[in-house]
Amino acid sequence: MRRSRRTAPDDPELRAQVVAEDDVLWIGIRHFSPACAVLARDAILQARPAAVLVEGPDDATDLIAHLVHPDTRPPVTVLSSYVDKRNAFGQNGVLSPAPGVPARYRGWWPLVPWSPEYQALRAGAEVGAELQFIDLPLRASIPLHHVAAGRPQRAVDDRQLQEGRYLDALAARWGAPDFDAFWQGAFEVQPRSVEALRRAILVFASCVRAVDTEPAALDADGTTAREAHMRWYVDRARKRHPDGVVAVVTGAFHSVALPFARPKRHPVRADRYTTTMLCAHSFRALDRLYALGRAPGHGHAVWARLAEGAERPWDDAALELLLGVMRAARGRGALASTADAVGAWRAAMALAELRRHAQVTRRDLCDAAELAYVKGTPEHAGQQIATALAEALTGHDVGEVTAEAGTVPLRAAYYADARTFRIDTTGARKNVRCDLHKVAKHRQRSAFLHRCAYLDLPMFDELDDRGWRETSGAYRGPDLVTGEGMHLITETWALRWTEAVDDRLLELSDLGPSVGSAAATALTDELVAAGQDVAATTRLLLRAVQMVLVELFDRALDAVDDAVARDSDFARLSGALSDFVLLFAYHDALATHDNARVAASLDAVYRRACLSIPSLAGAAEADVPELLDGLGALVRHAVTLPLPSGAALDLGLLIERLHALLELPDAHPAVRGAGLGVLYGLGEVSPNAIAGALSGVLRGTQRRGAGAFLDGLFRTGRNAFLVSDELRRVVDDALAELSWDDFRALLPDLRRAFARFIPSELDAIAAFVERGAARLPVATGGVSSELRRALRELDARVERVLAT
């Protein structure tokens, strides 16, 4: 039965009529529409077609048998993912963190009990029809959707039906604030026969198509390619079933175009980087992930009433939810009584009537809840009601997939690990302790929990005992990555599993088949993205150690070595060195690697940091404090760190580079002071050299730099200054040469520099200065009353100066 290609009539009503009366049973739907679900189910049960073709990725057709299996209970989702290892779409580095990290594309086709597609497939299975998904698979749609939109994730949507001038005009005429409100008022709650609803939707879609669509735009957004692909399947089904009816369930926007579309199958070869699965889903994920799937709790309540054959399912669902909101709000301490619920219900009915809605829509329901339950300003009294309403609208159902469909490997592995490590997955709040030094299984459990935390699985709660300094959120224990709590020998985790764990595992499913491999993949991607940032790379190495991702150690160390060779930033290098020191501190608990390899990397980091010391001369003012902290840490590690091989870090290199730094003429005074402080502490320079440098600053044009010089000196040579009379004397002498005005100008900086000493140390310094002052004539014979008066005046003057 071959027909010539038809042209779509210009008149939208005529076009809808042609589509409605075609040999093919075109069922135009809106996704997640209870009314369309009834339409699809009843139309198919009435027509008993030989084939039911549904909008969905054609490579998921094999999953339909599992989808319609009695043991499968929506919400479920078809999840298709593609890892672009060969950068076929040129987006690695654009839609992934770095060019070396493959972009991961995902497509979601969520299905709930009131999804028209699901009901169509169920009805099709019931009448023994051939069942087929007919839309482009993920891989073919990536350039059309993911790349064009610049987003690696995409879910099925009704975008084309919802946007445009036609809809704006319609919604304004209906007084509806958005498409959802318009659709519910116009299609969901209006009583119509199955056929009348089918035709009404086709007319609506024809109008949208006639007013708002440009062929070029349809080509550009991939609609033309998708429709050609779908049309190819329709033609194939008609050939296969020449005497039977073919039913086609697609978004209404496509239904009115497919009869006139040119068939063309999009060639897509299956490859090992594409995975398509059927997975259990949850209402919370639906609410969070898809604009379309908003308020699944409401849809669920409506569908339950429809399934019971209720006469006014939307009204019944609204009443149920309004009562639920009242109970939930009351549980949260809000003022909500049964009388309020009665008021809310009456308001919902009255609003529906005023808006000419045949039954209470979601908009009526929300407005009524706000009207009757919120007793005060929205910010004060509205929060509890808003939360209760959001919870009621979202619902909390979780789907199931028949065991025959298999399970997502990552999800299965997670639960297997959870059982092994006795991690609760019922939602109860638990504190879990890991003794890292004594119990081997605890170390494994610790690694598992660190991996889960790294993958951001929503299974953690807040620890109760917030008084602990080391406590941070869900975890108390040694944290290798931040360096906090390293003295602790046990870990304590606050856990509370939630349903959202499953959704998160789904999102991560293309990272690997186990929690460990997923964490390793994510970490590897981060390593690539870290590039030549040695501090970030080292931090990732620490993370790998904390998660006991042994297989990643060599790779992480390679990345560190690679970054060390290219990174010349002193701050990052000194930070990386400190991270390595932490790694050694942690080694006892997790002796998992060859120390020599780690030591070699550490030595490389150290050397590179030393070599970059002269770069401190050009440091910006704002960066100086951090850089000097890094310099202090570098010196400390150089002097104290024992390497496992017994060798020491090359102190001579450090000294040599510090001398090189001091020879640079433009070094910041604080850097110069710090360098001299280090070298004095190492016995490399004399006090006179420091005195000379300080005098040089004081006599020069940058006199104000003396405070910074001393600040730098005290940062690194603090202890030396406290014990060396000679050093204190030369500093005192240099300052004594200052005129009053110069001293006054320097005073704030000097105070800041001396603030590094604690009061008892300041007393000791003052005593020393006083002893030095004893050499002066004025102090001989004790303090005269004139001197005391003069000192008081001086003090008052200093105070005034400082106050201004």
Next chain:
Amino acid sequence: MSEVIRLPAERRHATELAALAHHDHEPRPQGWALSPRAVEAFIVGGPALELEVDGAVQSVPITRKFYGHDALVQRAIVTLASDRGLLLIGEPGTAKSWLSEHLAAAVCGDSMLSVQGTAGLTEDQIRYAWNYALLLAEGPSLRALVPAPLYLGMNRGRIVRFEEITRAPHEVQDTLLSVLSDKWMAVPELPGDDGLVLAKPGFNIIATANTRDRGVNEMSSALKRRFNFVMVPPLRDLDEEMALVRSQVEELVGDSGASARLDDEILELLVTTFHEIRGGATTEGTLVDRGGATMSTAEAVSVGFHASLHASFFGSGAVEPRHLVHNLAGTAVKDSDDDRKVLRDYFDVAVKPRAAREQGAWAAYWAARDLLR
């Protein structure tokens, strides 16, 4: 020019109300003059309706009286048709009283049964008082009773408006408790049936409260339960606000007998200033200080009206930017230095760049900034 300064809404829009009633075939709640849909049309506007006036058929435009969310109006109407009172809350100057007046005019044709909440409000100003001469002469009787708005509203089945309810003392507020729940009021001084006022269908209360003053959160829980709260937010849409300010300024100028012309570009200066300061940011995204001044639409109307009078009496009749600035200083910022600083800062960060970029009215606006000091 009108003989009175301002007519109540039901008399100002008497023709519209008559036209709506004439064409209103929808069911009406008991005691209502119009159906809920006709009330909604009266408030938010609708297609023109034909009405025979003095033997001639004329087309009566149903104008929009309230600018804002239509859903808000629907919620208010639905509440009035229920057994609960309506409490309109929001910042000062968001047209709560305006909405209340027009709702009352449409629902029962009478917006005059109004009580103003003040700290000195007493129960007898709401319920009833006595003509003491008659009371002493004849004893308690209906003749000696002086009905207050609540008594009248219940007796006639009308809407009673309670402005700024939260400013009234708590014990006075609580007078409404039994009235709202039981729909009757006792007059214990009167014997027999006269001692009981049973509310007739159509009776309800519209209260207003602003969120800047003593808050609605301090109302007793018992009274809160008897009201449905409807929040009236400031206008977010600049075009809507311009339309509102224009219509109200023109109405006020017309009533005053003055003759002034407020061009679109001048009106835009005014409304943009209020809109942006209220929102804390300019359309270009520059953050501006909101300050404590009430930059409501009502204040914008006030500035527009005063600027028009200024232009009419002391100028050519065309409102100029300097008239706006002059009246901004006196009308919107009151006497607070902080408010004045907010405006001066706004001129520096928002008006100045526009003056440089667009010239025209914005440049004249900027040039007049010294009048703010």
